[in-house]
Amino acid sequence: MRVALRAVCSRSVTRRLARSALLGGALVGSVLPVACDRPAPSVATESTSTTVPALGAPREDSVAVATGWESSAGPLVVLPFSGDGLFAGSVLRASATDATVSDTLGLATELPDGRVELFARSGLVGVARLRVEAGTPVDQGCSAWPVAHLSVDAGASLTPWTAAFASGRVTAIPLDSIEGLAPRDSGLLAANLTRLASALADDTSGTFRGLPFVVLRAWRTRGLDSTVVVATLARRLNQEDDPREERLLLVVEALATSPRDWKVFWHERAAGREEELVVAEPLLAYRTARTADVHLLFGRDDGVALSAAVLARSAGRWRLEWESALAGCN
Numbered sequence: 001m002r003v004a005l006r007a008v009c010s011r012s013v014t015r016r017l018a019r020s021a022l023l024g025g026a027l028v029g030s031v032l033p034v035a036c037d038r039p040a041p042s043v044a045t046e047s048t049s050t051t052v053p054a055l056g057a058p059r060e061d062s063v064a065v066a067t068g069w070e071s072s073a074g075p076l077v078v079l080p081f082s083g084d085g086l087f088a089g090s091v092l093r094a095s096a097t098d099a100t101v102s103d104t105l106g107l108a109t110e111l112p113d114g115r116v117e118l119f120a121r122s123g124l125v126g127v128a129r130l131r132v133e134a135g136t137p138v139d140q141g142c143s144a145w146p147v148a149h150l151s152v153d154a155g156a157s158l159t160p161w162t163a164a165f166a167s168g169r170v171t172a173i174p175l176d177s178i179e180g181l182a183p184r185d186s187g188l189l190a191a192n193l194t195r196l197a198s199a200l201a202d203d204t205s206g207t208f209r210g211l212p213f214v215v216l217r218a219w220r221t222r223g224l225d226s227t228v229v230v231a232t233l234a235r236r237l238n239q240e241d242d243p244r245e246e247r248l249l250l251v252v253e254a255l256a257t258s259p260r261d262w263k264v265f266w267h268e269r270a271a272g273r274e275e276e277l278v279v280a281e282p283l284l285a286y287r288t289a290r291t292a293d294v295h296l297l298f299g300r301d302d303g304v305a306l307s308a309a310v311l312a313r314s315a316g317r318w319r320l321e322w323e324s325a326l327a328g329c330n
Contacts, residue, residue: 069094069322070312072290074166075110078130078148079283079299079308086158091132091146092308096325102143104134111166116150118161119284121175121219125159127167128152162283163297173285173294175219175230190215192259193231197248200267208246208271211235216247220254221285221294227254228294228313230282236274246271249279251296251311251318265318266311280307295321 073094080089096103111130118126128150152158178186194213203209218231229252237244251266268279280298287294293314300307312321 067094067322068320069310070288070291070293070295072169072288073286073295074169076107076166077297077308078116078164080161080164086160087150089148089150089164091130091148092324093146094322098326099143101145101325102134104132104146107132107146113167115167116164117167117170118150118158118164119170119172119286120159120161121177121282121284123172123174125161126152126156128158128164130164162299165286168289170286170288170295173224173287174222175282175285176222178215178218178220188259189218189220189229189254192254192262193218193229193233193250193252196252196262196264197233197250200248200264200269202269207237207244208235211237213248219282224294228252228285228296229254230296232279232281243274244272245274245277247277247279249281265313280309 071094075095076091076093078089078091080086091107093101093103093107114130116128116130117124118128129152131149131151132146133149134146148164150158150164178189181189193215197213213233213235216232216234218229220230221228229250231250231252233248233250235246247270249268250264253263253265255261270277270279278300280300282296283299284297285294286297291314293312295313296311298307298309298311308324309320310322311318
């Protein structure tokens with residue numbers, strides 16, 4: 001997926017695109033778009049819908065929101081631009097509010113040596129130095145995240161990365177694709193995921209009810225007391241004149257001793273035309289130096305807007321820990 005875009009969307013459209021929530025009472029989560037690189041789309045039609053409820057009342061620019069960000073992870077996270085290769089991205093400051101997303105004041109103090117570590121889902125993939133410039137708004141009255149330009153030491157190279165943090169602040173928890181498993185093991189995991197997806201209580205769509213789910217992508221953690229699985233599934237209605245698809249993102253606690261005890265702790269559901277569908281995608285699993293909590297960083301990209309949020313597991317309970325501020329237009 002493309003995990004960062006350059007400019008900003010209208011506030012009303014980004015709020016509409018971004019809402020998500022766990023159904024069933026265990027957790028509520030929200031992933032809010034922060035940037036875009038072309039004019040905002042018109043209000044969604046019936047062709048595409050997100051079937052999860054809103055997190056709550058919209059935030060106002062004048063309200064300072066407590067971020068919930070784990071401070072030991074550093075002051076920011078950087079997500080890469082797709083159009084500029086591996087060497088540029090958006091600087092999402094953890095403390096930013098909707099009114100201060102463009103600010104670069106204090107960044108030099110927060111990140112004095114400018115060094116960041118670059119991560120892929122598999123773990124640490126590189127180290128770079130950060131140079132930050134103010135984001136460029138696309139219109140008067142709009143705001144944009146600061147832009148990061150990365151450089152590496154002579155002779156070093158970069159490989160694809162999904163997120164960057166201040167050096168020494170986080171340790172990756174590898175997320176392995178199930179494609180690397182033996183066929184029998186990957187088939188068993190996929191079967192359990194489709195069973196869980198089919199049993200979700202919010203399946204109210206008459207269009208897709210009864211159709212089988214297919215696992216599109218799935219990753220699982222290594223080295224934890226219980227395995228966390230993150231997966232995207234789909235079920236399709238192949239109408240020649242109007243094909244439809246539903247996509248479902250699951251975060252599952254997979255207890256190896258008994259698949260029947262596996263639990264879905266968070267999910268997001270969207271339905272519509274295949275080319276219009278967007279669900280959040282896992283970018284990194286990590287721990288900070290201060291806690292043993294498991295963190296999952298998610299990004300969402302609908303081709304117009306980017307979103308980011310962190311879910312955290314502490315003492316066996318999942319919660320929404322942080323959501324990025326919202327850049328946009330007045």
